[in-house]
Amino acid sequence: MSCGRPHETPCTEVIAAMGAYVDGEVGAEEFRLIAIHITECPPCEREEQAYRxxxxxxxxxxxxxxxxxxxxxxxxADLVAGQAGDPATSE
Ligand SMILES: [Zn+2]
Known part of the structure; x- marks a missing residue:
């Protein structure tokens, strides 16, 4: 899980915090770091979209x-139709 480019925040940390990030449960600074990382890192962006x-x-x-x-x-309706249409019970 890496796009091969260096980031201020490692992908592993971004992925680990992704659930809390999507739920809005991270602090302002962590939110900013993850938001920046996601714009730079397509694999983590896909991960964010999957979480959302x-x-x-x-x-x-x-x-x-x-x-x-x-x-x-x-x-x-299906139950009623099933009962009415059943040949075993139609006689
Ligand atoms: Zn990443």
């Missing part, structure tokens, strides 16, 4: 702890 995708999924999952009503309605 995961974070977005987590946020969505937390906002919707139960299945959406449309999904539940579809599951109910």
């Amino acid at each position: 995708r995961v974070q977005a999924l987590v946020v969505r999952a937390v906002r919707r702890p139960v299945a959406p009503e449309a999904l539940r309605a579809k599951v109910r």
